[in-house]
Amino acid sequence: MGHKGNNMKRISLLVIMSALLASCGKELAQIQGAPQSQNQAGIIASCTTKEVAQSLATTHGFKYRVINKKAKLIEFVGISSKELKKLLPKAKLTQNIVYDKPVVKSDQFAASSVSNTPFYGAHTPSYRNSQSANYFDHLSQIEAASLGQYQGQGVTIAIVDTGVYYNHPHLSPNIKTNPSESHGSNADHIDNDGNGLVDDYAGWDFYNNDAYPIDDNGHGTHVAGLAAGTLGGIAPKAKILPIKVLNSQGSGDLGTIAQGILYAIDMNADIINLSLGGNVSTITSDVQNLINVVVSGKSHNTLMITASGNGGSDGVGDCNDAAPVYPANINSNNVISVGAVNSFNRLTSYSNFGQNTVHIAAPGGDSFTGGLLSTDIPYCNGPCNEDSHAYTNKMGTSMATPIVSGLAALIKSKYPNYTYLQIRELILNTGVYSSDLDGFIQSKSVVNVKNALQ
Numbered sequence: 001m002g003h004k005g006n007n008m009k010r011i012s013l014l015v016i017m018s019a020l021l022a023s024c025g026k027e028l029a030q031i032q033g034a035p036q037s038q039n040q041a042g043i044i045a046s047c048t049t050k051e052v053a054q055s056l057a058t059t060h061g062f063k064y065r066v067i068n069k070k071a072k073l074i075e076f077v078g079i080s081s082k083e084l085k086k087l088l089p090k091a092k093l094t095q096n097i098v099y100d101k102p103v104v105k106s107d108q109f110a111a112s113s114v115s116n117t118p119f120y121g122a123h124t125p126s127y128r129n130s131q132s133a134n135y136f137d138h139l140s141q142i143e144a145a146s147l148g149q150y151q152g153q154g155v156t157i158a159i160v161d162t163g164v165y166y167n168h169p170h171l172s173p174n175i176k177t178n179p180s181e182s183h184g185s186n187a188d189h190i191d192n193d194g195n196g197l198v199d200d201y202a203g204w205d206f207y208n209n210d211a212y213p214i215d216d217n218g219h220g221t222h223v224a225g226l227a228a229g230t231l232g233g234i235a236p237k238a239k240i241l242p243i244k245v246l247n248s249q250g251s252g253d254l255g256t257i258a259q260g261i262l263y264a265i266d267m268n269a270d271i272i273n274l275s276l277g278g279n280v281s282t283i284t285s286d287v288q289n290l291i292n293v294v295v296s297g298k299s300h301n302t303l304m305i306t307a308s309g310n311g312g313s314d315g316v317g318d319c320n321d322a323a324p325v326y327p328a329n330i331n332s333n334n335v336i337s338v339g340a341v342n343s344f345n346r347l348t349s350y351s352n353f354g355q356n357t358v359h360i361a362a363p364g365g366d367s368f369t370g371g372l373l374s375t376d377i378p379y380c381n382g383p384c385n386e387d388s389h390a391y392t393n394k395m396g397t398s399m400a401t402p403i404v405s406g407l408a409a410l411i412k413s414k415y416p417n418y419t420y421l422q423i424r425e426l427i428l429n430t431g432v433y434s435s436d437l438d439g440f441i442q443s444k445s446v447v448n449v450k451n452a453l454q
């Protein structure tokens with residue numbers, strides 16, 4: 001998300017790193033690529049009053065936020081549970097801490113060490129099982145913990161992002177390959193299918209203009225896992241088409257993004273996940289081009305799932321009705337704009353909103369849960385075995401978006417002849433009402449997998 005005065009072409013990934021929630025005033029430029037430190041998740045305590053929390057926070061220099069006024073639940077960030085416990089008697093808090101969960105941090109490769117490794121093919125899948133819901137908290141929240149026979153089979157979700165670490169053992173079984181092409185040691189350096197791209201076997205990297213859209217940031221890999229990871233994805237049998245349009249810092253420009261979307265449409269993606277965006281105040285030719293490309297998806301029956309944004313430079317949610325974010329605000333009925341709720345189905349502090357322009361909400365993680373758990377850049381720089389898998393927590397409307405993309409894939413696998421519009425309407429009409437979203441989110445609801453597939 002760009003801030004005011006930014007070059008309008010700049011567009012960024014929409015993830016908030018939980019380590020930085022305590023300093024929401026930081027601009028995204030500083031947030032991008034910043035390492036997550038351990039144990040920075042917020043903790044929740046039940047306080048007598050907001051005033052007590054406020055005085056505690058002021059005296060001891062940490063942040064707080066009221067989660068639920070009635071239940072007197074207060075979230076504290078920037079203090080350990082041990083420290084807070086020491087302060088509790090002094091503050092006359094009614095209860096002890098009810099939740100304290102550290103951020104999972106894998107020792108991932110530094111972005112600079114990710115090389116253009118080819119896609120080595122499918123690892124033996126470790127499919128969703130009865131234990132999955134224990135690890136992936138959001139599955140129960142949207143009633144996706146147990147799936148029936150429709151798990152996204154035959155459906156392709158394009159991930160237009162920082163790339164996808166396609167050799168991750170819990171993503172590789174689902175990577176969409178192009179039967180006309182090959183890459184790596186099998187590359188023939190010929191554009192066999194005549195689409196203008198040489199050896200586009202496993203998607204394309206439009207940022208670096210090569211046949212290896214591998215992720216050198218981590219964002220796209222996380223997003224892909226949320227939508228269609230074999231172990232924790234909403235649609236664990238959907239195909240993932242990796243398309244890299246953002247650089248290792250998560251930035252890119254509208255022209256490259258439009259190219260990536262056009263490619264996804266041409267490759268017959270059913271759903272295009274766009275966990276990226278930027279503020280747009282003037283419809284320049286670049287913006288108009290992006291709009292045209294997104295609208296052209298209608299004639300190919302392509303549904304776009306877009307992130308509404310994370311509140312701009314201050315990290316506090318903004319109204320998209322007043323300050324448009326693109327591509328989320330593109331007024332076309334093949335676009336769904338997604339806001340983020342916490343685990344109580346309440347709008348997160350960072351999520352953008354807009355009762356005319358943000359259509360539905362999905363879990364996006366909050367600091368007390370450490371964000372949503374999903375696939376991360378693994379240890380392996382080549383074919384990956386089961387032991388080399390990696391997971392991490394991230395939060396943002398970027399994370400809420402692939403939840404909706406996964407749901408769209410489940411619907412499409414059950415109703416293969418549905419149009420983009422029928423899928424869109426089913427998603428928006430089968431959510432669970434949350435009074436907290438009234439006036440902020442058009443459908444006033446949070447996606448629900450069980451309702452949608454009934």
Ligand SMILES: [Ca+2]
Pocket residue numbers: 181191192193194195196197198199200
């Ligand atoms: Ca080609």
Ligand SMILES: [Ca+2]
Pocket residue numbers: 180181182187188189190191192198199200
């Ligand atoms: Ca070729």
Ligand SMILES: [Ca+2]
Pocket residue numbers: 116205208210211212213214
């Ligand atoms: Ca590349």
Ligand SMILES: [Ca+2]
Pocket residue numbers: 311312313314315316317318
């Ligand atoms: Ca804001």
